[in-house]
Amino acid sequence: MISLLGLYRPRRTPLHRAPVWFKMLLLLGISITTIAVSDPVTTIGITAACLLLLASTLPPLKATLKGMAFIIVIAALTTLFQLWRGEYVRALDLAGDLISIAALALAITSSTSMGAMLDFITTLATPLKWILPPETIGVMVSLTLRSIPEAARILTEARVAARARGLDRDVRAILFPSASRTVGFALQLGQALHARGIAEHGRAAKATPRPAPQGDDAVAPVLPSPPVREAVPGDPENSTS
Structure with a gap:
């Protein structure tokens, strides 16, 4: 494969x-x-x-x-x-x-090419857009294809490492490191998708402006009060007639 x-x-x-x-x-x-x-x-x-x-x-x-x-x-x-x-x-x-x-x-x-294949899969998945966006399905397929050689590489490296330690006949020396590294790869992939917003299923709702209140619900705008003038001795505006 x-x-x-x-x-x-x-x-x-x-x-x-x-x-x-x-x-x-x-x-x-x-x-x-x-x-x-x-x-x-x-x-x-x-x-x-x-x-x-x-x-x-x-x-x-x-x-x-x-x-x-x-x-x-x-x-x-x-x-x-x-x-x-x-x-x-x-x-x-x-x-x-x-x-x-x-x-x-x-x-x-x-x-x-991989691009042509993903375009075909995205087009084929268009009727399922009410479940998942077609682009998401295309990304899922591409990630699956990307994960296959990565998992095989991890398994191969685990076998080589076990053979170097003289444990090539021990299944645990191959499966345990392979499983651990595969889980780590999946977690890193999930974090990368989440950081780029690809893992989000819902679409962000667009903010719509609220209508201005009408009638009795309308509130008069609050006007700023004029600044308070301090009394200064000798100022003609503060003198009483």
Whole structure:
């Protein structure tokens, strides 16, 4: 999953120029088709098409191989389990489904910028604006995507530190520091959002001027009293006639 982030490279391929909604519909349609159809020939054809589509986007080789390696391992384990049960057609179908969906997801990720994806999510969330502003939902998605590699980095550093102390087989030496640092990251992220006002759900009410009172409720303005003049001896204004 980590390799899916940061896989985008600006190119001029047909999939790069395609709109985001078309890519999402393509991914949804292929996913439904691969699950619904169990024909081995159709599965092989869809898998080959998805792999060719991925190659057409010219993705970064190292990140793409890393992303596909995990899926291939899962597909291989699934295939071995189905072969052990004697379901040969089912084994080929499941492996092809996993590889085709993963390859198509990588192709869409490598051909779609994060900004375009967030704009699409914000537009898609417009009908829910009576629950949450669409911009808030877009921020939530972007923070989720940002938190995935951060959590993976914390886990990797905890494993390296545990291995350096000779505790690589101790699960507690990995999980406890990872959980503590992940909670700290979440708290810092929440404080940053609160400081910028992003975490506020309500909108500040605009102050409206109150109408001036009418009729009996009106209060006459209070005029300032004239200054008191001190009596000075010899002043003609203080002399009595």
